[in-house]
Amino acid sequence: MAAAHLLIISLLCTLSVDRCLGACAEVDSDTEAVAGQGFKLGCISCKRRSEVDASASVEWYFTPKGESGSFAIYTYNEEGPTIQNDHFMDRVDWNGSKRSNDIQDASIYLLNVTFNDSGTYQCFFNRILSYENYEYNTIVSKVVHLTVVAKATRGTASIVSEVMMYVSIIGLQVWLLIEMIYCYRKIAAAGEEALREAANAEYLAIASESKDNCAGVQVGE
Numbered sequence: 001m002a003a004a005h006l007l008i009i010s011l012l013c014t015l016s017v018d019r020c021l022g023a024c025a026e027v028d029s030d031t032e033a034v035a036g037q038g039f040k041l042g043c044i045s046c047k048r049r050s051e052v053d054a055s056a057s058v059e060w061y062f063t064p065k066g067e068s069g070s071f072a073i074y075t076y077n078e079e080g081p082t083i084q085n086d087h088f089m090d091r092v093d094w095n096g097s098k099r100s101n102d103i104q105d106a107s108i109y110l111l112n113v114t115f116n117d118s119g120t121y122q123c124f125f126n127r128i129l130s131y132e133n134y135e136y137n138t139i140v141s142k143v144v145h146l147t148v149v150a151k152a153t154r155g156t157a158s159i160v161s162e163v164m165m166y167v168s169i170i171g172l173q174v175w176l177l178i179e180m181i182y183c184y185r186k187i188a189a190a191g192e193e194a195l196r197e198a199a200n201a202e203y204l205a206i207a208s209e210s211k212d213n214c215a216g217v218q219v220g221e
Ligand SMILES: *[C@@H]1O[C@H](CO)[C@@H](O)[C@H](O)[C@H]1NC(C)=O
Pocket: 093, 094, 095, 109
């Protein structure tokens, strides 16, 4: 009985771990590369039916900026990777799914990006799903519009929020300082006032006392 429980629990654990490790999310590619550096062109297509065996081959096409014709630059299939165009010779590495024909991540890595690499990249998944009695062929494609810049630029929103952060920090400090000076002055003034009042009170007390004394003296006369 206990053994059966243990078996079921361990089975559930393996299943959920498998699911976690095999989790696939179709994250969009970055679209801004820096000249002279490497860049990962992302392309992910998750298999909808994770329980069905599949194999996929991948083709990447490129349309240079300002041109209309696209051409093949890279393929990846059961025979491995092939670079198809001289412009990309020795500059492309596979960054996708490893050790499997069941490719879901077809990302490639561009080495030493140049301004001539700006343009539109498109990846095609040619996926064959193997059901018991038949095969089902699907084609999925994704597009990446790549811009090459001299230096990494930051989004305006991030710059604005950084400036706002400094403005608000300095503003708060100044406000705190003014408040402190104001309070200090107020306290000092109040102190003086209190002293003056105390002195007055003492003077009055003395005065009235002496008056009493005088009266007493007068009465005594
Ligand atoms: C992608 O490939 C490049 C070049 O081979 C390598 O430096 C980089 O670590 C790889 N990145 C991933 C996420 O595999």
